[in-house]
Amino acid sequence: MSLDWNAFTPTTALAGGALIGVAAAVFVLFNGRIAGVSGVLGGLLKPVKGDLGWRIAFILGLVAAPLAYALFASVPEPRIDAGWGDLVIAGLLVGIGTRYGSGCTSGHGVCGLSRLSPRSLVATIAFMGAGFATVVVVRHLIGA
């Protein structure tokens, strides 16, 4: 391993992370809910009366964020190297996996670790470990 100092962006990473923390804080302190994106989204597929508005609002906010962000600064263009086939497989795995695992990077990672939940710590170690392993296999073993 070598560090990629040119790609390292500590200031925006910390500031952006803090904003994510603020969002999770607003959501739990005002709505009494966990800001877990897979849970909020997945709940829309099993509609319960009176339970849809806040879910749709949260997702809308997330999707509209780039538009609002553009009012203050230019939105950096994301680079998506994965091809269509990989995107479909990855999407299916993320959809099924986050629902069986009851959470993703936000629900288990940000909120769960903030709650000091052992269950979320285990989940976070599992998905981070699988993420590291997958990239090593794809980039260095298969794609070399």
Add this chain to the structure above:
Amino acid sequence: MPILTSLLAGLVFGFGLILSGMANPAKVLGFLDLAGRWDPSLALVMAGAVGVGLLAFAIARRRTASFLGLPMRLPTARHIDGRLVGGSLLFGIGWGLAGFCPGPALAALGMGQVKAAIFVGAMLAGMGVFELLERRAAPSTAKA
């Protein structure tokens, strides 16, 4: 009011994802690629988010109702089982394949990225598969 705070939380969450670089799959994969030239930025995103989150959940834990008077719905599940670990592993593999987890994929969708739309479509399909399998496993008592 809960709808407004929910929308706000989603927006701020999205701002954080964009500013931090999480909404850029190439940056995420640069973090997950431990064997290559490693970009540690996303560790700081997590640190920033959990730093704020710790404070928020310390307050939330002591309350039974939110600032808006809504019930405080913090997770009660504590068991660590195959569903949690297996689901999280599947999620991690998908994350490592494309560099997208649920939140950033939705934010990138808002940037008009076609590839993000493909990923989100597949992710929703995956969540749908989960719902179908759950319904088949327990037709009368669908689990929350």
